[in-house]
Amino acid sequence: MLKWIIxxxxxxxxxxxQQRGKVRHSxxxxxxxxxxxxxxxxxxxxxxxxxxxxxxxxxxxxxxxxVLDENWEMIRDEAKALYEQGxxxxxxxxxxxxxxxxxxxxxxRFYLKWYDSAHPSAAELCPKTTALLKTxxxxxxxLAKH
Numbered sequence: 001m002l003k004w005i006i007x008x009x010x011x012x013x014x015x016x017x018q019q020r021g022k023v024r025h026s027x028x029x030x031x032x033x034x035x036x037x038x039x040x041x042x043x044x045x046x047x048x049x050x051x052x053x054x055x056x057x058x059x060x061x062x063x064x065x066x067v068l069d070e071n072w073e074m075i076r077d078e079a080k081a082l083y084e085q086g087x088x089x090x091x092x093x094x095x096x097x098x099x100x101x102x103x104x105x106x107x108x109r110f111y112l113k114w115y116d117s118a119h120p121s122a123a124e125l126c127p128k129t130t131a132l133l134k135t136x137x138x139x140x141x142x143l144a145k146h
Contacts, residue, residue: 013043020046064136071132078126082110087125113139 017039018030030036051057059065068075082088088110112122113133123130133139 010040013039017042062138064138067132067136075129075132078129079110082125083108085125 014036017035018024024030025033035042046053051061059069079088088108110122110126111119112126112130113119
């Protein structure tokens with residue numbers, strides 16, 4: 001009996017997750033996608049999340065976004081200069097778990113910061129942006145371009 005209850009919960013949550021958005025994938029992709037496998041957990045997170053169920057999350061949930069928004073031109077200028085110098089590039093290997101799927105579709109990267117560690121090359125090539133990031137504790141990753 002318990003097995004059937006668990007199976008029913010899994011199927012119900014998988015159907016909810018599949019029907020939640022506007023995009024519908026093929027049966028094969030949907031069945032083997034991580035969203036289906038993790039559907040019961042995702043359902044609970046959606047159910048108890050304080051973030052509204054909408055396509056765009058209101059900026060009030062991101063305290064540091066205002067600072068980045070106010071400095072976007074400076075960040076853009078440093079990124080453009082870095083790109084023109086060849087500093088922002090695609091990965092030569094697929095050894096970056098977080099970006100493997102993005103690299104396959106043409107994403108490029110230049111790490112400004114990796115969690116708590118700063119990169120000396122980033123401080124040299126993007127001094128204003130890295131100085132700004134040091135003031136924002138919630139920024140943990142990198143600058144990416146598609």
